[in-house]
Amino acid sequence: MELIRVATVHSQLTDLAAAPKQGDEGAPEATLVFEPGFVTALDGIEPGDDLLVLTWLDRASRDVLRVRPRDDVARREHGVFATRSPDRPNPIGVHRVTVLAVDGANVRVRDLEALDATPVVDVKPVLRTVEER
Amino acid sequence: MELIRVATVHSQLTDLAAAPKQGDEGAPEATLVFEPGFVTALDGIEPGDDLLVLTWLDRASRDVLRVRPRDDVARREHGVFATRSPDRPNPIGVHRVTVLAVDGANVRVRDLEALDATPVVDVKPVLRTVEER
Numbered sequence: 001m002e003l004i005r006v007a008t009v010h011s012q013l014t015d016l017a018a019a020p021k022q023g024d025e026g027a028p029e030a031t032l033v034f035e036p037g038f039v040t041a042l043d044g045i046e047p048g049d050d051l052l053v054l055t056w057l058d059r060a061s062r063d064v065l066r067v068r069p070r071d072d073v074a075r076r077e078h079g080v081f082a083t084r085s086p087d088r089p090n091p092i093g094v095h096r097v098t099v100l101a102v103d104g105a106n107v108r109v110r111d112l113e114a115l116d117a118t119p120v121v122d123v124k125p126v127l128r129t130v131e132e133r
Numbered sequence: 134m135e136l137i138r139v140a141t142v143h144s145q146l147t148d149l150a151a152a153p154k155q156g157d158e159g160a161p162e163a164t165l166v167f168e169p170g171f172v173t174a175l176d177g178i179e180p181g182d183d184l185l186v187l188t189w190l191d192r193a194s195r196d197v198l199r200v201r202p203r204d205d206v207a208r209r210e211h212g213v214f215a216t217r218s219p220d221r222p223n224p225i226g227v228h229r230v231t232v233l234a235v236d237g238a239n240v241r242v243r244d245l246e247a248l249d250a251t252p253v254v255d256v257k258p259v260l261r262t263v264e265e266r
Contacts, residue, residue, distance in 0.1 A: 001135065001136035001137070001138075001189050001191075001252065001254070002134065002135055002136075003134035003135075003136065003223050004134075004222055004223060005134075006214075006222050006223065038198065038214075038222065040198050040199060040212055041198040041199065041212035041213045041214045041221070041222070042212045042214050042215070043199065043210075043211055043212035043215065044211035044212055044215030044216070045212070045214060045215045049215075052227060054223070054225055054227070056134050058134075065171065065173050065174040066173060066174065066176065077176075078176055078177035079173055079174035079175045079176035079177055079178070080174045081139075081171075081174045081175050081178060081255075081256040081257065082175070082176065082177030082178045082182075082258065083177070083257070083258065084257050084258060084260065088174070088255060088257075089137055089139050089171065089174070089255070090136050090137060090139065090187070090254045090255045092187055092225065092254065092255050094185060094187070094227060094257065096260070119134065121134070121223045121225065122214075122221060122222070122223045122225050123214040124214065124216070124217050124221075124227070125215065125216070125217060127217065127229070
């Protein structure tokens with residue numbers, strides 16, 4: 001189960017401490033820059049689309065199994081699977097973003113809280129209701 | 134970027150052709166059986182919780198970059214990143230499920246369309262709105 005990089009996050013966010021906890025808590029716009037071989041796999045993605053972006057959180061700790069949610073010492077410890085902590089056995093980030101523009105290999109999005117240079121491993125549409133499919 | 138198995142899907146679904154396209158289109162109940170070392174990471178997960186389950190779709194093709202959505206020949210070809218096709222460069226499934234019961238290493242869920250024996254690589258809560266956090 002070996003992941004390959006399909007794109008890379010280009011973002012002003014470079015500091016883990018300054019990053020928002022979630023994309024809708026003040027993340028800047030960011031650009032996903034796709035590897036040349038995967039540009040054909042973007043066909044059909046358009047401005048306004050809501051996407052799930054899956055990233056590899058390469059600065060996370062993989063041996064953490066319990067955390068306090070949102071680093072709040074007043075809250076009791078939880079297992080990482082009950083939280084969205086980046087520290088977890090497989091540090092895959094799931095980010096819901098909205099597409100602003102598509103220009104060749106570059107997809108501009110808003111609400112992405114991932115740090116600059118984070119590898120992107122997958123992109124898929126947000127699942128709509130059965131009626132909309 | 135090497136994934137490790139944290140759990141395994143136990144399901145009546147064994148046949149790719151018979152599996153529903155999405156979990157809310159008739160998937161049976163299923164059980165996630167966690168590896169012993171990761172049971173502590175489940176602490177805080179309770180019946181009624183809505184979770185994202187990330188799986189490794191080990192029967193998918195990784196070299197497919199374009200498909201027709203829902204295998205419908207009447208629809209035009211799209212890039213796989215514009216679809217939920219299991220065939221994609223990194224075949225990670227994102228499944229929204231509801232927890233029915235937690236018993237030690239076993240988490241019973243509904244609406245999981247993954248096939249029996251599929252590796253689970255991550256579990257996290259569905260992200261709620263800012264107000265609910």
